[in-house]
Amino acid sequence: MTSSSDATRSATPADGQPVEDRGSNRSQRPSSAAFRAFIADGWEETEAPLPDRLPSADTAAAARAAISLELPGERLVLPGGDLRVRSNDTDHPFRAHSAFAHLTGWGAATEPDSVLVLHPEGDGHEGVLYLRPRAGKDTEEFYADSRYGELWVGVRPSLEEVAAATGLRTAHIDTLRDDLAKDAGVGQVQVRLVTGADRAVTALVDEVRAQAGLTSTAGADAELTERLSEIRLVKDEWEVGEIRSAVAATARGFEDVVRSFPRASGHERGERVVEGAFAARAREDGNGMGYETIAAAGNHANTLHWIHNDGEVRPGDLLLLDAGVEVDSLYTADVTRTLPVDGVFTEPQRRVYQAVLDAADAAFAVAARVGEGGARVRFRDVHTAAMEVVAARLAEWGMLPVDAAMSLEPDGQYHRRWMVHGTSHHLGLDVHDCAQARREMYLDAELVPGMVFTIEPGLYLRADDLKVPTELRGIGVRIEDDVLVTEDGVENLSAALPRTPSAIEAWMADLRG
Incomplete structure (x- = not known):
């Protein structure tokens, strides 16, 4: 056993060289006067013009x-x-x-x-x-x-x-x-x-x-x-253009992912194959990924921030892909689609998917009221609309101990067991942009033109959840789009990626030939 005095002595280098400087010991960089004179000589002198002012x-x-x-x-x-x-x-x-x-x-x-x-x-x-x-x-x-x-x-x-x-x-x-x-x-x-x-x-x-x-x-x-x-809560025209570019690159990345499914299905860590396909697009078309990609197959989709991405991708399962390209200006997209690995939804998968899609559409409808004769819509109202649909569907499936209306009461919230996250967050330079803003400027604020945020309801029905009907266990679905508030309502910036089950099936079939 080493005594405390021995430990103290060993922490103080005998040669007086700080430990943090020891990395230089392996170096054999030349330092002679002759070398220094030689390396400083013989370089072409170039005088490039000054760069143009950045668009930003x-x-x-x-x-x-x-x-x-x-x-x-x-x-x-x-x-x-x-x-x-x-x-x-x-x-x-x-x-x-x-x-x-x-x-x-x-x-x-x-x-x-x-x-x-x-x-x-x-x-x-x-x-x-x-x-x-x-x-x-x-x-x-x-x-x-x-x-x-x-x-x-x-x-x-x-x-x-x-x-x-x-x-x-x-x-x-x-x-x-x-x-x-x-x-x-x-x-x-x-x-x-x-x-x-x-x-x-x-x-x-x-x-x-x-x-x-x-x-x-x-x-x-x-x-x-x-x-x-x-001061980042409202984006200007240039910023919106950058987010559009990020979303367009992200859509191309989702296409690459669908094309990767056959290889992913045969790999023991197929989720990594999916992650890599998107990452390649993010680096080719942008600065990289705006955040760690979630490539969650099967029951992994029920872990909200699944970033291990080390599981198999099996035919018959769904894969939840939550990913975004960050462009060189550092603005990012944030899009989620839940895709059937073999290109076709099963009946239970479609049932859950449709419930989430209905919740998303309800949230869009509320946000779109911004352009209706001066209607005042708060950021929190978007989430409320989605939750009304989620609670109603869960009640229909017999999963709530009360009816939907009672679950929606503040002292109820039983439906949140299957969706504990919020429906929306601002988007821009950070994937969760403006996160340090005051409550009255964010959650309680009215929607105004130039705001960009997500709409992303989900349902997460874990395989080990005995309160979920047997045929629905292990299904996790999230649908996330990037939304711009305009003078006339809202624009879905990620609408190029299909959202309905039938459109997704047709899109995947076309991509896979």
């Missing part, structure tokens, strides 16, 4: 103006995010924080460790984008730095290039600390931070605040996050 730049500028009105006179810090280690010295794929993406428009091109700061200026703010630009080929960073070096991670943009693309003033990340500290203090400029996005930036802001005497900041940070979430 106007939307980002409007978002910055909106948050500036919400929190005037304060310094707002929005980190883009840092790299997170996956295994030793490899990192998870980087994806910018959504608030940063919204206010910069930089999208998938965002460099890790970048930070947007809105500095108070007059009645508004000036946005400055801090980043580490590419280093010259005569620097050690060029060949020796595995995080930033051009030979390791490719050509990084210059400050001038990022400024031209985003329309923001840019500055070297090394100047961030001094700029944050300027005028910071009690009775002067307050500093608010989007927390959880970048550990180093959080530590830096905490240090600046402590030195300035700012100690009670959690509430201020939470309010910033809240407001940044709420």
